[in-house]
Structure formats: C-alpha cells, structure tokens
Amino acid sequence: MSKSVKAAVFSAGSWGTAFGMVLADAGCDVTLWARRPEVAEAINTTRANPDYLPGIELPGNLRATTDPAEAAADADYTVLSVPSQTLRANLADWTSLLAPDTVLVSLMKGVELGTTMRMSEVIEDVAKVGRDRIAVVTGPNLAREIASRMPAAAVVACTDEAVAQRLQAASHTPYFRPYTNTDVVGCELGGAVKNVIGLAVGIADGMGLGDNAKGSLITRGLAETTRLGLAMGADPLTFAGLAGLGDLVATCSSPLSRNHTFGTNLGKGMTLQETIAVTRQTAEGVKSCESVLDLARRHGVDMPITETVVGIVHEGKPPVVALKELMSRSAKSERR
Numbered sequence: 001m002s003k004s005v006k007a008a009v010f011s012a013g014s015w016g017t018a019f020g021m022v023l024a025d026a027g028c029d030v031t032l033w034a035r036r037p038e039v040a041e042a043i044n045t046t047r048a049n050p051d052y053l054p055g056i057e058l059p060g061n062l063r064a065t066t067d068p069a070e071a072a073a074d075a076d077y078t079v080l081s082v083p084s085q086t087l088r089a090n091l092a093d094w095t096s097l098l099a100p101d102t103v104l105v106s107l108m109k110g111v112e113l114g115t116t117m118r119m120s121e122v123i124e125d126v127a128k129v130g131r132d133r134i135a136v137v138t139g140p141n142l143a144r145e146i147a148s149r150m151p152a153a154a155v156v157a158c159t160d161e162a163v164a165q166r167l168q169a170a171s172h173t174p175y176f177r178p179y180t181n182t183d184v185v186g187c188e189l190g191g192a193v194k195n196v197i198g199l200a201v202g203i204a205d206g207m208g209l210g211d212n213a214k215g216s217l218i219t220r221g222l223a224e225t226t227r228l229g230l231a232m233g234a235d236p237l238t239f240a241g242l243a244g245l246g247d248l249v250a251t252c253s254s255p256l257s258r259n260h261t262f263g264t265n266l267g268k269g270m271t272l273q274e275t276i277a278v279t280r281q282t283a284e285g286v287k288s289c290e291s292v293l294d295l296a297r298r299h300g301v302d303m304p305i306t307e308t309v310v311g312i313v314h315e316g317k318p319p320v321v322a323l324k325e326l327m328s329r330s331a332k333s334e335r336r
C-alpha cells in the first residue's frame with residue numbers, strides 16, 4: 001500500500017484550518033499547528049475550531065498540536081498560513097524542524113513591510129530552500145465557504161510545474177478545483193493587491209457610492225495590479241485568471257471578506273482604531289497597502305487606488321476628500 005501524503009499546516013486560523021480540511025478531504029494525513037492550546041484541544045476533542053470556523057465539523061484525519069516539531073515531522077508539505085508580517089519570525093523558529101525534502105506552501109496574501117518581499121521570497125530567505133520547493137496557493141477562496149465545502153477553483157503556483165502538479169493532486173476534492181501556474185510573481189501579487197482593492201471597494205460601499213463605483217474600482221484596481229506585475233516580470237494573463245480577477249470579484253462582493261468589511265466600516269465613518277477593535281481576524285490589506293505602494297514606487301509604477309487607500313487608512317484622509325482627489329486626477333487613456 002502506498003504511503004499517504006503528510007501535510008503540516010501552520011497555523012489553525014480560518015484559512016489554515018479550512019485548507020487543512022481540503023487536504024484531509026483529498027486524502028492527506030494532516031496535522032495543524034495551533035498557537036493556543038485551547039484551539040488544539042477543541043480540534044482534537046470536538047472536531048471543531050469554534051474561534052475561527054464556528055459550526056463546521058472537521059474531518060477525522062485532521063489533528064492538531066501546539067508542538068511545532070510534532071506537526072513538522074516527516075511532512076511532505078509544510079503549509080504556512082500566519083499573518084504576512086509575522087511570517088519571518090515564525091518561520092525562523094520552525095526552520096530547524098522542517099522535514100528534509102518538504103515543499104513549503106504559502107497560503108498568505110501579503111507583502112512584507114520594509115523589505116517589500118512577497119511571501120515566497122520571505123520563505124526562500126529564511127528557510128534557505130530553492131524556489132522549486134516553494135509553492136503558493138491562491139485564488140477566490142473565502143475560508144468559510146471552502147470549510148462549508150462550497151465549490152471553488154484555486155491556483156497552485158510553483159516555478160517547477162511538476163511540484164505544482166503534485167500539490168494540485170494532493171489538494172483536489174469534489175468542491176476544490178486547483179489549477180497550476182508557474183507565474184509565482186503574478187499569483188502572489190494578485191492575492192496581495194486584491195486585499196488593497198477590497199479595502200477600496202469596501203470604503204466605497206460604506207459610503208454608499210453604488211455598483212458603478214464598485215465595477216470601476218475593480219477594473220481600475222486590476223489595471224494597476226497588472227501594471228505593477230508587468231514591471232516585476234509577471235505574466236499579464238495571470239491577472240485575468242483566478243489569482244487576479246477571480247479573487248478580486250470574490251473579495252469585493254462578499255461580506256465574508258475581512259478586507260472588504262474593514263473598508264466598509266471605514267466608509268461608514270468608523271475611525272481606524274474603532275475598525276481595528278471590531279476586526280477579529282487578519283485583514284492583510286491594512287498593512288500591505290503600505291508595502292504595495294512602496295513596491296510600486298520602487299518600480300516607478302502609478303497605483304492611484306492603492307495610494308488613496310494608504311491615505312485613508314494610514315494618513316487620516318477623510319474618504320470624501322480622497323474620493324474627490326481620485327476623481328479629479330488628470331484625464332488619461334485607459335491603456336496607461
């Protein structure tokens with residue numbers, strides 16, 4: 001009998017747990033690392049993670065532990081799902097525990113502040129493994145829907161297509177359909193920038209600006225994401241796919257999106273501190289909007305929507321003032 005595929009998932013937040021379910025449903029033997037003992041205890045004894053996915057029954061072949069060495073042991077796949085800004089410190093603690101040939105899989109959609117590194121770059125830098133052992137899973141994947149086994153497609157990206165194909169097979173279930181892509185840069189940028197555009201659309205929704213504004217922000221948001229991607233060597237077609245348009249549509253239309261909801265609260269007039277206080281889970285765009293703008297400036301790319309989000313979220317600019325400025329910029333061609 002062939003040995004089952006073993007996966008370690010760090011950590012047991014909403015997407016780590018939901019993707020752990022996908023892997024378990026696809027037949028993998030999955031161990032989740034949880035930061036808090038009560039989360040691991042609940043998963044092991046009640047088959048539930050009430051803090052992150054209330055009401056969801058977890059499969060029997062998914063266990064949890066607070067011991068990172070136990071989770072990492074012999075894992076074919078080491079899946080990383082922590083906040084983007086803590087990945088570097090977390091992975092530094094775990095690197096010595098990793099199984100020798102494990103493939104590191106990023107579920108994260110952010111850009112590191114200061115270094116402007118994408119998550120796969122942080123992994124390469126900290127774990128000192130080649131790009132052929134680093135994969136990214138991205139696309140329109142709201143954790144709550146996936147955990148309810150509602151249908152979704154996704155992208156598994158790796159510079160080594162054979163590695164992407166193996167992870168594709170290891171995560172393919174009747175409700176989760178992964179496609180492969182070798183454009184890691186484009187896939188990661190699509191995921192990180194859509195959170196920023198999700199904030200912008202949420203702000204517009206909170207201000208009651210209507211569906212034309214939403215369609216305009218999604219489309220122009222995709223245009224500025226593509227401009228950045230082109231400057232960074234990505235394939236522009238990636239942004240028309242699941243990691244680009246697909247994820248933007250899901251994020252910008254769903255009340256399940258933390259970034260969209262965060263923006264909606266700001267657009268309704270809540271202060272940044274009030275909005276942070278009511279946000280229990282990771283809304284990556286709040287921090288990554290600054291690193292995305294930094295990245296854009298380093299590459300000489302104009303990203304007016306991202307700049308507007310940074311102005312509202314981090315510089316205290318009132319949304320009505322930001323809207324007026326965005327709409328009164330000099331006229332230009334749609335192609336630039």
Ligand SMILES: NC(=O)c1ccc[n+]([C@@H]2O[C@H](COP(=O)([O-])OP(=O)(O)OC[C@H]3O[C@@H](n4cnc5c(N)ncnc54)[C@H](O)[C@@H]3O)[C@@H](O)[C@H]2O)c1
Nearest residue numbers: 011012013014015016035082086108109141142143281282
């Ligand atoms: N939730 C989704 O629908 C979804 C879908 C796709 C991608 N993502 C991405 O996945 C990543 C994780 O998001 P999430 O939704 O699971 O977030 P979450 O807030 O639900 O969970 C975050 C997890 O990280 C842990 N954590 C927080 N701070 C930590 C620290 N300092 N050190 C170690 N662990 C820490 C928490 O205990 C928790 O288990 C993000 O980059 C997000 O953009 C989320």
Ligand SMILES: O=P(O)(O)OC[C@H](O)CO
Nearest residue numbers: 139140141142257258259
């Ligand atoms: O809840 P959000 O805004 O982090 O979005 C979740 C996923 O990235 C949607 O694909």
